[in-house]
Amino acid sequence: EVQLVGSGGGLVKPGGSLRLSCAASGFTFSSYSIHWVRQAPGRGLEWVSSISSSGTYIYYADSVKGRFTISRDNAKNSLYLQMNSLRAEDTAVYYCAREEGGRYSYGYWGQGTLVTVSS
Amino acid sequence: DVVMTQSPLSLPVTLGQPASISCTSSQSLVYSDGNTYLNWFQQRPGQSPRRLIYKVSNRDSGVPDRFSGSGSGTDFTLKISRVEAEDVGVYYCLQGTHWPPTFGQGTKVEIK
Numbered sequence A: 001e002v003q004l005v006g007s008g009g010g011l012v013k014p015g016g017s018l019r020l021s022c023a024a025s026g027f028t029f030s031s032y033s034i035h036w037v038r039q040a041p042g043r044g045l046e047w048v049s050s051i052s053s054s055g056t057y058i059y060y061a062d063s064v065k066g067r068f069t070i071s072r073d074n075a076k077n078s079l080y081l082q083m084n085s086l087r088a089e090d091t092a093v094y095y096c097a098r099e100e101g102g103r104y105s106y107g108y109w110g111q112g113t114l115v116t117v118s119s
Numbered sequence B: 001d002v003v004m005t006q007s008p009l010s011l012p013v014t015l016g017q018p019a020s021i022s023c024t025s026s027q028s029l030v031y032s033d034g035n036t037y038l039n040w041f042q043q044r045p046g047q048s049p050r051r052l053i054y055k056v057s058n059r060d061s062g063v064p065d066r067f068s069g070s071g072s073g074t075d076f077t078l079k080i081s082r083v084e085a086e087d088v089g090v091y092y093c094l095q096g097t098h099w100p101p102t103f104g105q106g107t108k109v110e111i112k
Helices: none
Strands: A003-005 A010-012 A018-025 A034-039 A043-052 A058-060 A067-074 A078-083 A093-100 A107-110 A113-117 B004-007 B010-013 B019-025 B038-043 B050-053 B067-074 B075-080 B089-094 B108-111
Touching: A003 A093, A018 A034, A018 A093, A018 A113, A034 A078, A034 A107, A034 B004, A043 A067, A043 A093, A058 A067, A107 B050, B004 B089, B010 B019, B019 B038, B019 B089, B019 B108, B038 B067, B050 B067, B075 B089
Parallel strands: A010 A113, B010 B108
Antiparallel strands: A003 A018, A018 A078, A034 A043, A034 A093, A043 A058, A067 A078, A093 A107, A093 A113, B004 B019, B019 B075, B038 B050, B038 B089, B067 B075, B089 B108
């Protein structure tokens, strides 16, 4: 069974840092591009970042570029999102999602991890 | 960025009746490879999104056949032939043709 399990969320002060993780199982992790998508409380979905299967190609939304860093460790079947200089507007549930079935199409999603940026 | 506009934003429906959600893009979603990367997702209350449809009309495994997707170019539709109680939630379209990928605002489906 394909599983993506996110972790690492929590409460952080503005300007602080947090590192999210996404542990994958049930499939060949190194064969898939993985993305982070976030959802602010009561709001819609927003694409955040993506990393190709080998880690060669990395992309960020303008809203997080220069502050967030996506990475992966295929030996550990894990995806990461290092978030620095956090702002109140970064408060959201962060989902990791597996790309499949076409460009930027997400067949499997993790359960989400909540990041709250507040003083 | 490509803007995805959904309508309606709220859709009260009667059990057993059909429902239709529209999604319009600000640019054509036909990619250079000939495919159209338009997806539909369902998000039930308190759950992660779940993909229902990819590339306009391809239904995911396990998705009931009462869900169907159609459209081309800039205009797309998700139809539920007969709404069931488990269909309550928010539905999003997502375009993957143009970078960055962008979602519609979401359509909340509720039972009358």
